[in-house]
Amino acid sequence: MxxxxxxxxxxxxxxxxxxxxxxxxxxxxxxxxxxxxxxxxxxxxxxxxxxxxxxxxxxxxxxxxxxxxxFAKSELALEFPDTGDLHADLVTQLTAFVALLSDDAVGKPLSELIGAAQTDPELAEAWTRTYSHPRRELARERLRSAQRSGGLNADADVDIMVDQLWGACYHRLLVLKVSLDDLNIDRLVTYALRGAQ
Known part of the structure; x- marks a missing residue:
């Protein structure tokens, strides 16, 4: 001090x-x-x-x-851009997210928090309220913005898209426990957008 x-x-x-x-x-x-x-x-x-x-x-x-x-520490690193190019914005945001998860100083505590939330109801509630729901809503809002501007099919299910894109990262981190370095983010985004057409 x-x-x-x-x-x-x-x-x-x-x-x-x-x-x-x-x-x-x-x-x-x-x-x-x-x-x-x-x-x-x-x-x-x-x-x-x-x-x-x-x-x-x-x-x-x-x-x-x-x-x-x-959440307070990661908020700025995970800001969601809206440049008008949905593909580029998703790649930018997911690249920042993967970089955060790949940093042992940040990815390990994230895994610990998610693991502890399975048995700590107060942590689970705080995690949902302060991190996972706000992060999800930012992604949903960017996808809705693309729908309003015609950059994404109006019938696309934005919740499924969020599950596909960010779920792939969490799956590798928490279930497979493999490096995210070989995750082809551009291809992941391309496939998700193609499926939403």
Whole structure:
């Protein structure tokens, strides 16, 4: 902790948004460097300069905090472009997604989070609310935008397309446990778009 941080924290109550941002940053650092087991309220409170009481007030479990921290960390890397060229935009977004999954510091915690969510209902709810549903909705909205502009068949089932495209990545990561390096993203997108015609 820097002297500036110590001085600032000594001047009274910080705005809740600032505290929350620092807690999420601390949780993200712990998650990405040490894994799920490091994300405890005690460790995060210490690293983030907040009280454990505050963490208990905002998150029902350390797993729920880890899920939100992961989303906050990956949000910018997974922004969805809309250049008007659906094929290119899907390739760009999926390439960024695969790069994220292929980074051991990020892909391993993602696998841990998804695995832990199978037995931790609070983590599962937080994961769905803060990561998987928002990410899915961004993809669905880009596909709907293409439908409105005529770049994608109006009858195309956007949910099936999302399952095909991102499901292929998750399948390799979580089920087959193989490298995503040999996934031909351009071909994956081409096949999905061809099937939607």
């Amino acid at each position: 820097s002297d500036a941080q110590v001085t600032r924290r000594g001047r009274g109550r910080r705005p809740a948004a600032e505290v929350r941002a620092e807690v999420l940053a601390a949780a993200s650092r712990l998650l990405l460097t040490e894994g799920m087991q490091a994300v405890t309220f005690e460790r995060v409170a210490k690293e983030g300069g907040a009280s454990k009481t505050t963490l208990y007030k905002w998150w029902p479990s350390p797993g729920a905090l880890a899920a939100e921290a992961y």
